[in-house]
Amino acid sequence: MRALLSTYGSRGDVEPLAGLALRLRELGAEAVVCAPPDEDFARRLAGIGVPMVPVGPSARELTRQVPPPSMPQRAAEIIASQFESVVAAAEGCDVLVATGAMPAAAGALSVAEKVGIPSVSVTFQQITLPSPHRPPLAYRGRSFPPEVTDNRALWDLDAQSVDELFGEALNTNRVANGLPPVDGVRDYVIGDRPWLATDPVLDPWNGAPELDVVQTGAWVVPDLAPLPAELTAFLDAGAPPVYVGFGSMPMHGSADVAQVAVEAVRAQGRRLLLSRGWADLTSVDDQDDCFVVGDVNHQALFGRVAAVVHHGGAGTTTTATRSGAPQVVVPQLADQPYWAGRVADLGIGVAHDGPTPTFESLSAALQVALAPETTARAKDVAERVRTDGTTAAAKLLLDAV
Incomplete structure (x- = not known):
């Protein structure tokens, strides 16, 4: 089996995929990681012998841009890069694991759909999954109306925000690649059976009962490197x-x-x-x-x-x-x-x-x-x-x- 592990974000988004890639290799499978082209990530993956395909702009440089690009602008660049790079990387793969920033995960899942392989959506924090017990995070510059206090209503507003921020970029790229547009970007990314890669003691699942969440435990790379x-x-x-x-x-x-x-x-x-x-x-x-x-x-x-x-x-x-x-x-x-x-x-x-x-x-x-x-x-x-x-x-x- 050959798995494509796709992400876009910081070291915290890349490191868990390195751990999964190593475990897959130990079990006789192959894995390749798609990640931002930052030197830190490339050096880390090369050090453990995991092949990497660079995708999109530098994640580190994005954090340093002043003023930062608008979210729709950033999403358009990230999603387009998924179709540009991940499609080729998916050749010969049997499954795709998508995680990282919402637009990157949406793009990667669309690539799996395009090439016809199964996919899994994974999150490293449950706060991206709808829950009646807590409100969603507000995106920068898009605070929720103060009069809305019901969590389910806030999650409905969150779904609208995701569509407004990322929907046009995602569907433009999907249609250009022969795929139908999606109605509801957030729910498309989450899917029916998302994986939650966190420890159940540190982070017990407490979300919407209609979600069939699979909590695997945290993905950690055993590090044997000596301290300097x-x-x-x-x-x-x-x-x-x-x-x-x-x-x-x-x-x-x-x-x-x-x-x-x-x-x-x-x-x-x-x-x-x-x-x-x-x-x-x-x-x-x-x-x-x-x-x-x-x-x-x-x-x-x-x-x-x-x-x-x-x-x-x-x-x-x-x-x-x-x-x-x-x-x-x-x-x-x-x-x-x-x-x-x-x-x-x-x-x-x-x-x-x-x-x-x-x-x-x-x-x-x-x-x-x-x-x-x-x-x-x-x-x-x-x-x-x-x-x-x-x-x-x-x-x-x-x-x-």
Whole structure:
């Protein structure tokens, strides 16, 4: 069997597909990943021997555009790139797995339809799936009417927003490729039996009963890479530090964020690790209690830190939870406030109020996260987190094909 795994987004959208690709290979199948052409992604997939087909514009450059392109403009570019690149990549494939940004998933699923292979729609956060128990996320510049408070009514408005933002671009490309237009982009992407690739302890499914959701567990790449010698030496030289990093978030004004982080962590009497990430965080002075890291093995690192301060991406949240490290989540956008809330609800850390930490707000959050009871709770939850999500998903794909 040969599987095409398609996504468009940040590292958190690409990394799970790397995990699934590796598990499929272990079970005797082939997999190729379609992802944005960013060097980070290409290097990561090449490092584990997973072939990659670059699709669309750079995801990192899109986050840096000021002002950012309109959503319909971005959707048109992303969807067109799916038809341009994914059709060729799908040749000889038996199944397509679609995830990532809504327009990219819609384009990829359309490609599967065009070439005549089965497809699976996957999400790495359940907040994209309709639920009577919570409202949908509002798209940028498209807030919901304040007088509408019923969740089901809000999800109906969400479906209208998705059609207005992405419907024209999707259907223009579908018709140009011999496919009929779709009526309802969101429901087309979700389908009748979507997969939810999250851990059921960290993220128990709580959505619409009419959706036949398959929760596989989180898709994680087992990382055996050793930590750099200089980092290991820093860790061995003192008490566990606090890790601060925001992954693929640009964190505009990152110099201020680094200054705030350094001062707040030092105020707790702790050393710290700063992760550069897409925000290019760096040390603010030459004191030896701060160490700057690049792309390192979080699975190995997070078990050796006192706490993890991060943006709340699904992958980072899952890795930190599995490690047993308490967390401070500083959410920036999209699903990140949801993950911040899950961390707080489980008692394994703190949801920071807003995307911009100050010395006072981060200090207060760290005091709670570093408290003995939070650390104990984080270790208890870590023991209950599943680690077999890619195995479950790979077997489901093999059975389906």
